[in-house]
Amino acid sequence: MTALLEIRDLHASVGDKPILKGIDLTINTGEVHAIMGPNGSGKSTMSYVLAGRDGYEVTGGDILMNGESLLEMEPDERARAGMFLAFQYPVELPGVGGMSFLRAAVNALRIEAGEEEIDQLGFVKIVREKAKLLGISDDMLKRAVNVGFSGGEKKRYEILQMALLEPTMAVLDETDSGLDVDALRIVSEGVNLLRDPGRAMLVITHYQRLLNHIVPDYVHILADGRIRKSGGKELALEVEESGYAGVDDAA
Amino acid sequence: MPELMMQPDLSAVTASGGVRGAALARWQKSGWPGPRAEAWRYTSLARLSDVDLAPATSLAGGLTGPGALAAAGINAHVIRFENGVVDPAGMSGLPGTVSVATLDGDEPAMAQLADLAPAGHPVSDLSLAVMNGGIVMDVAGAVETPVMLMFEGDDAGASAHPAILVRLAPGASIQIAEWHQSAVGLAAPLIGYDIAAGARLEQVKVQAEGAATTHLAATGVALGEGASIAGFSLSTGGALARLETHVAMQGEGADCQLSAIYMGRGAQHQDITTYMDHAVANCTSNQIIRGVLDDSARGVYQGRVHVAPDAQKTDGQQMSRALLLSRKAEADAKPELEIYADDVVCAHGATVGELDATQLFYLTSRGIPFETARAMLIEAFLIDTIETIENELLAGLLRPVAEAWLAGKETL
Ligand SMILES: Nc1ncnc2c1ncn2[C@@H]1O[C@H](COP(=O)(O)OP(=O)(O)O)[C@@H](O)[C@H]1O
Ligand SMILES: [Mg+2]
Numbered sequence: 001m002t003a004l005l006e007i008r009d010l011h012a013s014v015g016d017k018p019i020l021k022g023i024d025l026t027i028n029t030g031e032v033h034a035i036m037g038p039n040g041s042g043k044s045t046m047s048y049v050l051a052g053r054d055g056y057e058v059t060g061g062d063i064l065m066n067g068e069s070l071l072e073m074e075p076d077e078r079a080r081a082g083m084f085l086a087f088q089y090p091v092e093l094p095g096v097g098g099m100s101f102l103r104a105a106v107n108a109l110r111i112e113a114g115e116e117e118i119d120q121l122g123f124v125k126i127v128r129e130k131a132k133l134l135g136i137s138d139d140m141l142k143r144a145v146n147v148g149f150s151g152g153e154k155k156r157y158e159i160l161q162m163a164l165l166e167p168t169m170a171v172l173d174e175t176d177s178g179l180d181v182d183a184l185r186i187v188s189e190g191v192n193l194l195r196d197p198g199r200a201m202l203v204i205t206h207y208q209r210l211l212n213h214i215v216p217d218y219v220h221i222l223a224d225g226r227i228r229k230s231g232g233k234e235l236a237l238e239v240e241e242s243g244y245a246g247v248d249d250a251a
Numbered sequence: 252m253p254e255l256m257m258q259p260d261l262s263a264v265t266a267s268g269g270v271r272g273a274a275l276a277r278w279q280k281s282g283w284p285g286p287r288a289e290a291w292r293y294t295s296l297a298r299l300s301d302v303d304l305a306p307a308t309s310l311a312g313g314l315t316g317p318g319a320l321a322a323a324g325i326n327a328h329v330i331r332f333e334n335g336v337v338d339p340a341g342m343s344g345l346p347g348t349v350s351v352a353t354l355d356g357d358e359p360a361m362a363q364l365a366d367l368a369p370a371g372h373p374v375s376d377l378s379l380a381v382m383n384g385g386i387v388m389d390v391a392g393a394v395e396t397p398v399m400l401m402f403e404g405d406d407a408g409a410s411a412h413p414a415i416l417v418r419l420a421p422g423a424s425i426q427i428a429e430w431h432q433s434a435v436g437l438a439a440p441l442i443g444y445d446i447a448a449g450a451r452l453e454q455v456k457v458q459a460e461g462a463a464t465t466h467l468a469a470t471g472v473a474l475g476e477g478a479s480i481a482g483f484s485l486s487t488g489g490a491l492a493r494l495e496t497h498v499a500m501q502g503e504g505a506d507c508q509l510s511a512i513y514m515g516r517g518a519q520h521q522d523i524t525t526y527m528d529h530a531v532a533n534c535t536s537n538q539i540i541r542g543v544l545d546d547s548a549r550g551v552y553q554g555r556v557h558v559a560p561d562a563q564k565t566d567g568q569q570m571s572r573a574l575l576l577s578r579k580a581e582a583d584a585k586p587e588l589e590i591y592a593d594d595v596v597c598a599h600g601a602t603v604g605e606l607d608a609t610q611l612f613y614l615t616s617r618g619i620p621f622e623t624a625r626a627m628l629i630e631a632f633l634i635d636t637i638e639t640i641e642n643e644l645l646a647g648l649l650r651p652v653a654e655a656w657l658a659g660k661e662t663l
Contacts, residue, residue: 054608054612076618076619079618084616093628093631104614104619105619112618161617
């Protein structure tokens with residue numbers, strides 16, 4: 001069976017600075033993997049490289065999705081192929097209405113699949129339904145994308161987009177940062193609803209607490225651009241007790 | 252006369268005396284501004300040098316094209332000019348308290364237009380001198396039906412010189428849309444809006460001329476006590492376009508909202524030039540200018556705000572932002588404040604920037620194709636400006652024009 005996502009000896013630089021220094025990771029459909037690591041270890045860099053952000057240059061290795069390399073694909077092509085990134089810092093788009101943004105994204109997928117564009121009324125209904133589960137108000141949906149949203153609202157809005165786009169490979173970058181306990185619960189429930197045998201997730205976090213809510217199948221510790229240790233969910237607890245220093249020593 | 256510049260063939264012009272004769276004499280003395288004229292530093296008219304144009308004298312076609320549809324969409328009364336010549340059909344059946352007469356021969360009206368017209372602007376003299384008839388429109392009260400001034404014509408060898416004086420009586424109000432969409436060689440409309448005390452003009456202008464047309468508009472506005480204008484121009488057409496507007500605030504409490512969007516691609520040159528004359532106290536002027544430039548297009552915004560010594564409590568604002576979509580595109584902004592009063596609030600700002608790479612990445616990471624993402628961000632950049640137009644009917648005229656440009660269509 002072909003893995004959903006296969007990262008092979010991935011090296012990447014930002015500017016001229018090497019950040020990822022040889023990452024190997026295989027994710028199969030239906031699995032939830034967690035990546036933990038100290039600040040600056042390269043977690044966000046890895047998420048951007050997966051999504052294809054400009055300026056994040058792959059200097060070696062490969063990323064395969066369903067056996068095909070993503071490296072020559074633009075961000076929009078990757079997204080339409082099933083990749084989704086929930087941003088650590090969602091981007092504000094003043095003047096871009098939330099509804100037209102969501103609709104443009106969903107329609108881009110539909111056009112790719114040879115389907116008809118979604119009609120406006122039907123779409124509003126679907127968005128409201130999914131938004132309700134995430135505690136997103138109608139008022140928030142009417143505003144410009146991420147403009148005037150609190151930190152927690154931005155994170156919920158990322159999960160709403162994921163729920164609408166139904167990606168096969170979802171990367172969640174520090175979806176827990178900036179959330180209080182209640183918001184963390186809402187967001188985690190939203191994510192858990194999207195766990196599916198046809199979908200894999202890569203949950204990036206600095207803290208173990210998110211993994212109490214979104215329980216991963218595998219945990220990987222990233223430090224200085226490499227995966228230092230991999231294990232089951234108990235590895236997260238280990239890190240919680242002894243910190244990343246212990247992991248680094250072991251490496 | 253300056254050498255080398257295109258000179259309309261004035262042999263048919265019979266203006267020998269009076270206001271027109273004086274304008275002709277001034278034009279013949281000064282001609283087109285040369286390369287050293289400060290007000291034309293960023294916009295060169297040298298391209299007119301090889302062109303041989305003659306003012307048109309007769310009408311041919313009828314009302315056609317997207318402008319007609321737009322007019323029908325807002326149920327406007329249309330007064331049509333073809334190659335600069337007025338179609339008399341639009342001079343009757345006028346709405347409400349509007350009346351229209353021929354300008355030529357009405358010496359006081361022509362003198363008024365000459366007075367309103369931007370001082371020192373070549374079109375101010377030229378179009379008054381060589382106009383074919385011209386019109387004077389009087390608005391006596393509140394008018395519900397919008398009036399559209401439609402400028403058409405497909406004679407590439409013609410220069411069009413419509414001359415129009417619009418007078419709003421005290422307390423009157425009207426909505427006027429100017430629709431400029433022709434293929435003439437030179438479109439040189441001269442328009443004066445005289446807005447008496449307490450009157451209000453809501454005005455939009457669409458400049459969507461053909462790709463080879465040079466559009467040089469001279470517009471003059473006078474505001475009486477408590478009078479107001481809410482004007483908005485959208486300039487997307489022409490090879491070279493300069494929309495120059497001078498506003499004289501002559502009565503206290505006058506309010507002037509004058510915003511513009513220009514959009515250029517290819518080798519287009521788009522110029523928005525304004526002069527706000529705060530002659531008396533307690534007036535406000537506010538200008539929001541947005542420019543979008545692709546390829547090797549060039550954009551210019553020159554905004555001068557003059558505050559006379561007695562014009563205390565003046566509030567004069569201007570803010571221009573240009574968005575460059577290509578490395579070869581270029582924008583110049585020259586805001587100028589000349590303040591001779593001490594108790595005023597005046598501010599200006601000008602920025603030139605590019606599309607935000609992070610915003611583009613965010614959109615494309617959701618599967619939205621790059622071109623669509625780009626168009627969404629450009630639209631977002633423009634949208635809040637169009638949203639400042641209170642009059643929904645008039646705002647509605649502009650959106651399709653901007654969208655057509657964004658979609659890359661040559662015509663609407
Ligand atoms: N745009 C950038 N320019 C320069 N350095 C960067 C940039 N983004 C990240 N880095 C550097 O790359 C390293 C990894 O950062 P990042 O991937 O954000 O780590 P994490 O998400 O694990 O905190 C850090 O040393 C950071 O300073
Ligand atoms: Mg990070």
